Amino acid sequence: xxxxxQSPRHLIKEKRETATLKCYPIPRHDTVYWYQQGPGQDPxxxxxxxxxxxxxxxxxxxxFSAQQFSDYHSELNMSSLELGxxxxxxxxxxxxxxxxxxxxxxxxxx
Amino acid sequence: AQKVTQAQTEISVVEKExxxxxxxxxxxxxxxxxxWYKQPPSGELVFLIRRNSFDEQNEISGRYSWNFQKSTSSFxxxxxxxxxxxxxxxxxxxxxxKYSSASKIIFGSGTRLSIRP
Numbered sequence: 001x002x003x004x005x006q007s008p009r010h011l012i013k014e015k016r017e018t019a020t021l022k023c024y025p026i027p028r029h030d031t032v033y034w035y036q037q038g039p040g041q042d043p044x045x046x047x048x049x050x051x052x053x054x055x056x057x058x059x060x061x062x063x064f065s066a067q068q069f070s071d072y073h074s075e076l077n078m079s080s081l082e083l084g085x086x087x088x089x090x091x092x093x094x095x096x097x098x099x100x101x102x103x104x105x106x107x108x109x110x
Numbered sequence: 111a112q113k114v115t116q117a118q119t120e121i122s123v124v125e126k127e128x129x130x131x132x133x134x135x136x137x138x139x140x141x142x143x144x145x146w147y148k149q150p151p152s153g154e155l156v157f158l159i160r161r162n163s164f165d166e167q168n169e170i171s172g173r174y175s176w177n178f179q180k181s182t183s184s185f186x187x188x189x190x191x192x193x194x195x196x197x198x199x200x201x202x203x204x205x206x207x208k209y210s211s212a213s214k215i216i217f218g219s220g221t222r223l224s225i226r227p
Contacts, residue, residue, distance in 0.1 A: 033214065042201060042217035043155070056214055088153060092215075097143050097162075097207065099215055101155035 002026055004093050004102030012108045013081050021076040021105045025093030031055070032074040033099060034066060035090040043090055049074060081109045112137045114204050114218035122224040123192055131187045131221045133202030139163075141207040144178065144185045145215065150198040161185060163207070192225045199223070 005024040013019050025032050031050045035043040045058035049068035060066075063081075068074045078085060086109045092099040113136040123129045135144065146158040159169065161178050169176050173190045189196055199220045205213040 035215075042219050043215075045214040045216075048214060058214060090155060092155075097205070097213075098145070098157060098160050099205075100157055101147070103154045106153070 004091055004100055006089075006091050006102035006105050008105060009103065010106050010108075012110065014110055015081060015083060017081050017109075019078045019081060019107060021078070021089055021091075021107075023074045023076070023091030023093075023102060025072050025074070025091075026095075026100060029093035029095045029100075030072065031094045032068055032072070033092040033094075034060075034074070034076050035092065035101075037088040037090060037104075039087070046076070078107075083109050085109050112139070112142075112204050112206070112216045114202050114216055116202055116218035116221050118221045119219070120222045120224070122226060124226050125194055126191050128188060128190050129192055129223065131189075131200050131202070131223065133185045133187065133218060135183050135185065135202070135204050137204060137206070139206050143205045143207055143213075145203040145205070146176065146185075146187050147201045147203060147217075148198045149201065149220070155201075158187075189223075192223075194225045194227055197223060197225045 007022045033048040034046040037043040046060040047066050048056045052068045063079050066076045088104045090101050090104045092101045115134045142163045144161040148156040175188045177186045199222045201220045202218040203215045205215045
């Protein structure tokens, strides 16, 4: 069965640079979520989109923005990167109540 | 506010032992969903089970079983005859049930399970 696809899988950036993470949901899933997982921590909700509209917002910094496109894929844009942004970023998609997670993008900010 | 508590930070057992991971949750919602996810060393989050708040029937799937007790706000997970491949971090999680599917998940802090050969 098709799963959630995230790219890139690994990313290394310098402080103050920008990064764009991409997420391709499971086909026919209409909702996309972004989570951030710091080292040794649980995933924290950032933002979600339902039918291409932002539906909920969590602890997402103002330096981050996201959108869902007409083909339902989503992008998380991160600017002015800080050392503390180093984390595993998950995208998840759902059609009903269960969120299926992608493999994550591991971001390292140097 | 919603909260999930996994009091066991780390558990280590010998292979073939049974092990239970505890999960206690708090919510003011009358309708909600409970989940368990597995995160192996490779890092991905693997969905294991979803439970609706109105369905307290316990569930068994192979060596895995789940005990949902609304009266004590607990949703415990038992692995029978554990295997080395069960070694992972296990997250219990909670989400509000909305008319649409766009409900964020609140995760517990996770329990790191190590199965020794």
